[in-house]
Amino acid sequence: MNEIAPFPEVQHQRAVLPEGLTLDCGAVIRPLAVAYRTYGTLNAARSNAILVCHALTGDQYVAERQPVTGKGGWWEAIIGPGKPVDTDRFFVICANVLGGCMGSTGPREEMTDENGVPQGRPWGTDFPTVTIRDMVRAQKKLVEHLGIERLLAVIGGSMGGMQVLEWAATYPESVFAAAPIACATHHSAQNIAFHEVGRAAIHSDPDWKGGRYWEDGRIPAQGLSVARMVAHITYLSEAALTRKFGRRLQGASALTFLEDVFQVESYLRHQGSTFVRRFDANSYLTITRAMDYFDLANEHGSVANAFRATPTRFFVASFSSDWLFPTSESRALVRALNAAAARVSFVEITTDKGHDAFLLDEPEFHRALGGFLAGAAAALAV
Amino acid sequence: MRDGTIQYVAKNMRLDLRLIAEMIPEGARVLDIGCGDGALMAHLANEKNVDARGIEIDMREATEAVAQGLAVIHGDADNDLAFYPDGAFDYVVLSRTLQAVERPREVLRQMLRIGQHAIVSFPNFGHWEVRLKLLLGGRMPDTETWSRPWYETPNIHPCTILDFFALAELEGYVIERWLAVDERGLKAPWKRSVRLANLFGQQALFQLRRK
Numbered sequence: 092m093n094e095i096a097p098f099p100e101v102q103h104q105r106a107v108l109p110e111g112l113t114l115d116c117g118a119v120i121r122p123l124a125v126a127y128r129t130y131g132t133l134n135a136a137r138s139n140a141i142l143v144c145h146a147l148t149g150d151q152y153v154a155e156r157q158p159v160t161g162k163g164g165w166w167e168a169i170i171g172p173g174k175p176v177d178t179d180r181f182f183v184i185c186a187n188v189l190g191g192c193m194g195s196t197g198p199r200e201e202m203t204d205e206n207g208v209p210q211g212r213p214w215g216t217d218f219p220t221v222t223i224r225d226m227v228r229a230q231k232k233l234v235e236h237l238g239i240e241r242l243l244a245v246i247g248g249s250m251g252g253m254q255v256l257e258w259a260a261t262y263p264e265s266v267f268a269a270a271p272i273a274c275a276t277h278h279s280a281q282n283i284a285f286h287e288v289g290r291a292a293i294h295s296d297p298d299w300k301g302g303r304y305w306e307d308g309r310i311p312a313q314g315l316s317v318a319r320m321v322a323h324i325t326y327l328s329e330a331a332l333t334r335k336f337g338r339r340l341q342g343a344s345a346l347t348f349l350e351d352v353f354q355v356e357s358y359l360r361h362q363g364s365t366f367v368r369r370f371d372a373n374s375y376l377t378i379t380r381a382m383d384y385f386d387l388a389n390e391h392g393s394v395a396n397a398f399r400a401t402p403t404r405f406f407v408a409s410f411s412s413d414w415l416f417p418t419s420e421s422r423a424l425v426r427a428l429n430a431a432a433a434r435v436s437f438v439e440i441t442t443d444k445g446h447d448a449f450l451l452d453e454p455e456f457h458r459a460l461g462g463f464l465a466g467a468a469a470a471l472a473v
Numbered sequence: 474m475r476d477g478t479i480q481y482v483a484k485n486m487r488l489d490l491r492l493i494a495e496m497i498p499e500g501a502r503v504l505d506i507g508c509g510d511g512a513l514m515a516h517l518a519n520e521k522n523v524d525a526r527g528i529e530i531d532m533r534e535a536t537e538a539v540a541q542g543l544a545v546i547h548g549d550a551d552n553d554l555a556f557y558p559d560g561a562f563d564y565v566v567l568s569r570t571l572q573a574v575e576r577p578r579e580v581l582r583q584m585l586r587i588g589q590h591a592i593v594s595f596p597n598f599g600h601w602e603v604r605l606k607l608l609l610g611g612r613m614p615d616t617e618t619w620s621r622p623w624y625e626t627p628n629i630h631p632c633t634i635l636d637f638f639a640l641a642e643l644e645g646y647v648i649e650r651w652l653a654v655d656e657r658g659l660k661a662p663w664k665r666s667v668r669l670a671n672l673f674g675q676q677a678l679f680q681l682r683r684k
Binding site: 404406407422425426427429430432434435436437438439440441455458459461462463465466467469 | 524526532535536538539540541542543544545546547548553556557558561
């Protein structure tokens with residue numbers, strides 16, 4: 092863990108918006124940079140755009156090789172030519188969230204003052220508190236910058252689903268169809284608790300140095316790695332862990348009681364150590380906080396109020412073994428949407444893969460999502 | 474009650490669903506409880522420009538309906554109706570399901586709270602074959618309609634056409650239309666007499682509203 096390859100420098104495609112953005116906390120970010128990728132072609136009527144919102148540690152490289160890790164896009168299972176989100180038919184946009192670390196304005200980017208003057212150092216922990224709604228406002232600016240008034244659909248899972256809900260609540264006229272997947276209308280006490288363990292791990296790493304680790308080029312690798320390991324457990328189900336690893340040992344067939352390593356330990360360590368090479372610790376702190384703050388009912392009086400008389404149609408999906416965002420949360424969302432007389436579809440996909448199932452090969456989910464998007468496209472004659 | 478005896482006609486829709494479709498006017502707002510794969514909803518949306526929503530308890534069928542682009546949620550009549558606002562729909566449809574819900578009386582109340590009209594179909598336990606089998610055999614009836622043994626039937630609240638009239642009276646519902654049909658959904662000629670319908674009708678179809 093001591094020899095960490097430096098965070099690779101990559102040029103990301105960005106829209107730099109000089110007018111900036113006023114945040115929920117009152118701070119102004121100026122200019123606002125939004126890193127993004129697009130796939131497919133925007134049609135002449137500008138009516139076939141689908142915005143994809145990424146999860147906590149995701150990024151804008153949703154359907155192509157990620158330039159930092161070299162791995163494939165995180166949602167290639169559903170996005171691409173002929174796939175449920177068909178890039179032969181739809182214009183797909185994905186932006187790095189505000190506060191992220193893949194090129195959008197965030198703790199790792201150069202700090203600016205309120206007049207937009209660069210300060211010659213990264214924001215670090217001076218980056219202001221952001222909310223899910225701030226992330227969505229930044230995306231709205233990008234979408235306007237691309238000349239799109241109304242999105243055919245906004246889709247996303249986990250924190251991406253929270254952004255989808257915030258989009259529909261904040262810009263109902265700009266969202267024809269919304270697909271919040273494996274998410275909830277607020278972060279539960281348990282969700283916050285797990286995040287706090289991750290944050291505590293980062294804070295307790297001596298290399299974190301109160302958030303000023305960028306000063307000497309080090310990163311709090313140990314703390315960030317532990318944060319990732321804890322989080323990763325919450326993304327999987329007990330059944331999935333048992334199926335993948337059981338009680339099997341790494342490189343041994345029986346316990347020796349001398350530095351035995353279970354396969355699941357080795358797997359988590361690998362997850363942790365690869366994560367620190369692509370993700371910024373201060374970004375992790377900023378974004379986990381944004382998720383913890385998320386509470387639609389608190390913003391609007393009730394969840395139903397957030398969607399009263401909404402013109403948006405919804406597709407909600409949950410996964411049976413997801414205990415991070417359990418089906419009960421999605422069902423509560425569906426009931427609130429029903430109370431608001433919204434047009435809503437809802438399925439619970441049976442799977443043992445836990446929260447991560449939304450990223451994986453789940454044919455029933457893909458068919459349902461594809462059908463929902465096709466129906467929305469047909470309704471708009473796209 | 475969606476068993477192997479279902480008869481399909483043009484557009485792949487059960488005859489009893491075609492009867493229900495005939496009762497629903499152009500452009501209505503409809504909730505179909507127990508919508509299955511959404512055959513009635515799709516028909517109403519395509520042919521009558523109806524704003525159709527559905528609830529289906531079977532996950533596979535619900536997924537099938539959603540994959541067709543229909544607004545269907547996985548849920549059930551006993552637990553999900555309470556969350557819709559008053560008067561959200563013109564028609565609320567419950568087809569061949571009333572006998573399988575936990576609280577039929579409450580489900581009917583909810584249907585007429587959230588909808589102007591309720592359309593309900595159910596298998597008639599007063600049919601002569603049911604009566605005769607119980608009378609002569611002394612065992613729970615095993616017929617084309619009531620084909621599952623008592624210990625595993627989902628039909629926990631069977632009733633007769635007369636029973637349903639009595640419940641409507643008790644609850645103060647107005648019966649706007651009713652008819653008794655055979656298993657394939659064909660209209661039967663005994664509709665002038667409730668007692669005859671109760672003896673010969675295999676399925677009953679009612680349209681109700683509040684007074």
